[in-house]
Amino acid sequence: MSTIQLEPDKVIRVGKIICVGQNYMRHIEELKSVRNKDPLIFMKPSTAILPEGKAINLPDFSKEVHHETELALLVGKEAKNISREQWKDHVSGVGVALDLTLRDLQNEAKKNGHPWTICKGFDGSCPISIFTPLEKITDIQKLSIQLFVNDSLRQDGFTGDMIWQIGELLAFISKIFTLEPGDIILTGTPEGVGKLNPGDHLRASISEVGTMEFKVQ
Numbered sequence: 001m002s003t004i005q006l007e008p009d010k011v012i013r014v015g016k017i018i019c020v021g022q023n024y025m026r027h028i029e030e031l032k033s034v035r036n037k038d039p040l041i042f043m044k045p046s047t048a049i050l051p052e053g054k055a056i057n058l059p060d061f062s063k064e065v066h067h068e069t070e071l072a073l074l075v076g077k078e079a080k081n082i083s084r085e086q087w088k089d090h091v092s093g094v095g096v097a098l099d100l101t102l103r104d105l106q107n108e109a110k111k112n113g114h115p116w117t118i119c120k121g122f123d124g125s126c127p128i129s130i131f132t133p134l135e136k137i138t139d140i141q142k143l144s145i146q147l148f149v150n151d152s153l154r155q156d157g158f159t160g161d162m163i164w165q166i167g168e169l170l171a172f173i174s175k176i177f178t179l180e181p182g183d184i185i186l187t188g189t190p191e192g193v194g195k196l197n198p199g200d201h202l203r204a205s206i207s208e209v210g211t212m213e214f215k216v217q
């Protein structure tokens with residue numbers, strides 16, 4: 001059973017993990033991709049969750065595991081067909097997550113029109129922090145996102161640069177999927193994604209939310 005922790009000591013069973021792809025313009029450009037008309041949605045199973053304290057294992061079926069540092073939301077109350085103004089009533093916590101991506105397998109899948117299930121959803125593909133209650137966040141669209149790999153700054157983004165802001169994302173997603181307590185939403189990565197190597201040390205942080213550290217095995 002996969003769980004996350006919401007401060008101070010609340011353990012929550014994770015449901016589905018819904019991820020938003022290509023939600024920052026400069027990340028779309030670095031992937032040489034084209035902006036989609038609607039938010040790009042994919043999912044990870046709950047077994048993707050990797051809590052802090054465990055090491056990231058690079059799977060042997062990929063030669064290129066990329067880091068994508070993202071703001072994560074924890075659903076606290078069921079949501080279906082909500083308006084963009086209602087999102088705060090349905091989110092209970094905010095966290096830091098990595099959307100680990102097997103870029104070589106993803107490029108192959110894109111070329112062939114195949115799904116992203118393997119390259120995005122493998123075991124441990126979602127390292128995640130302890131969540132902070134939403135009420136502690138001043139303005140969710142004014143947070144800085146940073147990732148250091150071996151003390152060098154790799155990603156340095158700002159949640160205000162999201163193409164689809166949190167309210168729009170939840171309105172869109174809740175039209176398609178009923179969001180239930182324990183579900184997690186990853187909101188997309190800013191630019192600066194790159195390859196991980198054995199021995200790397202990662203420190204990801206989002207202002208007002210927190211910092212998490214992971215070692216790559």
Ligand code: MG
Binds near residue numbers: 019020022070189
């Ligand atoms: Mg991502």
